[in-house]
Amino acid sequence: MKFKLGDFVRFVDEKREGYVTKVIDAQTLGVTDEDGFEIPVAISNLTSVHGHGVIAEEIDVPKPIQVNIASISTLENGIYLAVATDDKAGNVVHFHLQNQSANVLLTTLTTERKDKYAGSFYGILEAYQSKLVYSASLADLDIWPEFTFQVLLFSKADVKPAEPLVIKKKFRAKDFSGEQKELPQLKNKGWLIRLDELPSITIDAQKLKESFFKSPAEKKTVDVPLKEIDLHIEKLRDDHHFLEADEMLQIQLSHFQNALDAAIVHHFDKMIFIHGSGNGTLRDKIHKLISKNPHIKTYMDARKEKFGYGATEVIFK
Known part of the structure; x- marks a missing residue:
C-alpha cells in the first residue's frame, strides 16, 4: 500500500495512530502520534484509517x-x-x-x-x-x-x-x-x-524627471564612508537568518567594494575592514581584491590587540 505525507494511519501490531510526517526510505515512514512524537515505522506495519484526513491511495498522481x-x-x-x-x-x-x-x-x-x-x-x-x-x-x-x-x-x-x-x-x-x-x-x-513572474524594472517618473536637472557634480556625489567598515552579515542585513552562505558572502563583498571605492574617491589615507575570523573565506576574498587594486599601497592585520586576526587595514597610495 502506498502512503503519502499527511495520511492518517494505524499501527498493525499495537493500538497507536498518527499522521505520516516523513518519508525516511522506501520501507520506512515517520509517523507523528497524538503526543507529537515522530516514530519511524516500517510500512508493512501500517494500515490506513478511513474517515480521517487524507486517505492513502494506490495511484501516484495526486487527486x-x-x-x-x-x-x-x-x-x-x-x-x-x-x-x-x-x-x-x-x-x-x-x-x-x-x-x-x-x-x-x-x-x-x-x-x-x-x-x-x-x-x-x-x-x-x-x-x-x-x-x-x-x-x-x-x-x-x-x-x-x-x-x-x-x-x-x-x-x-x-x-x-x-x-x-x-x-x-x-x-x-x-x-x-x-x-x-x-x-x-x-x-x-x-x-x-x-512562478511565472519575471523580475521587472520599475521606473519612478518623478525621480527620472529630477535627474535631468541635476548638475554633473550632483550626479557624481559619493557619500563619505566610515573609517571602519564592519562586514559582519548581521550588521548589513536584518534577514541574514534566511540567507544562504553564498548569498551572505556576495552581500559582504559588495559592501566591501562600495566602501573601498568611496574611500578612493574621497582620498582616504587608510581604512579598516572588520571581517571576523570565521573560516577565513571572506578574509581571503577581500585580500585577493585588495592585492589587485592599483590604488592600494599595502595592507595588514589591523590592531591585533583589538581585532585579533578579524580585521584588515588598507593603506592607500
Whole structure:
C-alpha cells in the first residue's frame, strides 16, 4: 500500500495512530502520534484509517482539487504555487499548482537532488484550476530537491501560441519567513508563490524627471564612508537568518567594494575592514581584491590587540 505525507494511519501490531510526517526510505515512514512524537515505522506495519484526513491511495498522481473562480478574482493572471500547511500533520506542507489564467496548462514537475531526478507530477490544469503536485516536511527543508516545472500553454482563442515555460525553483527558508495567509481556493493557510513572474524594472517618473536637472557634480556625489567598515552579515542585513552562505558572502563583498571605492574617491589615507575570523573565506576574498587594486599601497592585520586576526587595514597610495 502506498502512503503519502499527511495520511492518517494505524499501527498493525499495537493500538497507536498518527499522521505520516516523513518519508525516511522506501520501507520506512515517520509517523507523528497524538503526543507529537515522530516514530519511524516500517510500512508493512501500517494500515490506513478511513474517515480521517487524507486517505492513502494506490495511484501516484495526486487527486485534483476544484477551484472556485470567484474567490481568486483579486489575483493577477499567472501560474502560482500555493504551499499549504497541514493542520493535522505538523510540519507537513502540500504544494498546489494553481492556474490563474484563461489558458489550459499541460504541466510536468520533475525534482532533482544530487544529480538524481524523479518525475513527481504530470497533468492538465484547466483554466482557474488547482492540483496537488507534491508534499514535503518543512523540517527537511535543507534537503528538499530543486523543482522544475515544464508548462505548455494552450488556448482555443485566436492568439499567437505562447512559448513553453521552464520554471526552476529551489526553495529556501526565506520563502517561508513571511506570515501565513489564507490561500485562494484552499481551506488551509500557507504561502502563495508566483512562478511565472519575471523580475521587472520599475521606473519612478518623478525621480527620472529630477535627474535631468541635476548638475554633473550632483550626479557624481559619493557619500563619505566610515573609517571602519564592519562586514559582519548581521550588521548589513536584518534577514541574514534566511540567507544562504553564498548569498551572505556576495552581500559582504559588495559592501566591501562600495566602501573601498568611496574611500578612493574621497582620498582616504587608510581604512579598516572588520571581517571576523570565521573560516577565513571572506578574509581571503577581500585580500585577493585588495592585492589587485592599483590604488592600494599595502595592507595588514589591523590592531591585533583589538581585532585579533578579524580585521584588515588598507593603506592607500
